Amino acid sequence: MKPLKIIFAGTPDFAVPALAALIKAGHDVVLVLTQPDRPSGRGMKLKASPVKELALQHAIAVFQPETLKDVDAQARIEAVKADVMIVAAYGLIIPTNVLQMPRLGCYNIHASLLPRWRGAAPIHRALLAGDAETGVTIMEVVPALDAGAMVSKGVLPISERDTSQSLHDDLAHMGADLMVDAMQQLAETGNLPATIQDESLVTYAAKLQKAEASIDWTQSADLISRQVRAFNPFPVAHAILNGEVCRIWMATQSDVVSHVKPGTILDVGTNIQVACGQGALIVEELQLPGGKRLKAKDFIAGQNLKVGQHFE
Template sequence: MNNPLKIVYMGTPDFAVPPLRALQENGFQMLAVVTQPDRPKGRGRKLAPPPVKETATAFGIPVIQPETVRSDDFHQCMRQLAPDLFVVVAFGQILPPSLLEIPALGAVNVHASLLPRHRGAAPIQWAIIEGDEETGVTTMMMDKGMDTGEILLMEKTPIAAEETADELHDRLSEMGAPLLLETLKHLQAGDLNPIVQDPAKATYAPMLKKTDGEIDWSQPAERIARRIRGMTPWPGAYTFSDGMRLKIFKARVLERDISVPPGTILECMPGELRVATGKSALAISEIQGKSGKRLPIDDFLCGCRLPDGTCLG
């Protein structure tokens, strides 16, 4: 590559690893990787590095882990590096305008939605929960707003009928790498045609909380099934039976008329537990109880009875 772009890469989780790998393997000059500080993880609460740090270290790229990117020290560090471009992918901190002004060419972000739909921290999950038929990856120039910058390139993909958030996450992460490379090629060539986002079409995808996973059985079965898929693997969709927390991993919609209260267990059939909802029923096929093991429903019911007529929630 002639005159390779000098890049500071900002990213933290697994989603940001394929784009980083693509930049490193395609001749860009990686000045540094900026990622979140190591955090306690697992039952032992031992400090663990973010996935992006592990990848950068393996490549020999310098790693910077600021508690905040708003500090004077971090600004000075970026000025000394003098990058052509920031590339930001699921970093986890909002960059102030004073920071975005430092790179000569600004900052390019890779976002896992079809902007302006699903701006925010959890676009993959909310695309499933909201019943979108398609989603995708967008590259954009960053500005002071949250995912409000001009759109550069976009690639779409259908959401499969049974696709969960973790499965869609992995697909979009891999899609983001070539889209980023294509964006930077056109950025260097000067032939990008940025598109201003239409704020009237914007929706927001807020960060998920653990409480978002609790199932409201008064909702239609179709909406509950989407929530289960969108909440897998985190925070997980769950309900209660006599105080016992039940985490539900797989379920399908069962079209039938319902005459009992939502949340009532209708019957247990081979391979599924049928539960009434606000509209139609849900057939649960994978569940986790107090044992902590994810089990097929038949195996679960061998050790935990849920009689017909039991009300969940």
């Protein structure tokens, strides 16, 4: 296999396994596109993206334009004369003329089973919707949002304990493996057969809003559990306990039937059981303002929590 000359465009942790896998597979990553360093942490010091950090470890040239619409930025990309561009959660719009620069095309790693969940938050939306499975799609990049023809897919079942974080990590590695396989085929044959998406099956994964993280205890325990797990690690589902915002990091559903006001604490033991509109929520991990994330039994002891108290 002759190594491909690759431009890799990615920014967050999700993209790191793919870049690492392509390097390991022996391809020639000649340029990494990633978003500019951003202020981070208490000191708001500029912080490099995870993709930039990996690229620098391998002495790969890094380019961080604010936009790819700039003529000089486009000239820098064109000068590389890449065979292919690979995109993984880059975060900037790639103009059509830039997509056409690589000789063999431009391919994206998208964390859903397209055409379901095009858009910004596919992992979270799959969890919130109660999907039985999610996955990764390798697709051609086109100007329309996540609308390109599909090269390959990998499927991942969603368990009752999965969070957005656990799915994110598994899908990042799945995407890396699928992209390496696709690039091997492209290197060997010069072609990647692709299937057009069925537009009648399209759903959109809207960007998360912080307001969505507020728990409504009149909802079913199943729905609230999905909300808690979908918003772990961000923006974290929350409710009011003793007048303070209590962040709930992990919770599963119980089929316990109760006839008390939703939000009422039914049991305190290893976990905290809370009445919902239907069923009960088993809360396993919580956090109060200024405090650490705690397992429920430690939280119960520290707050002297009792049956009959309420989450609002």
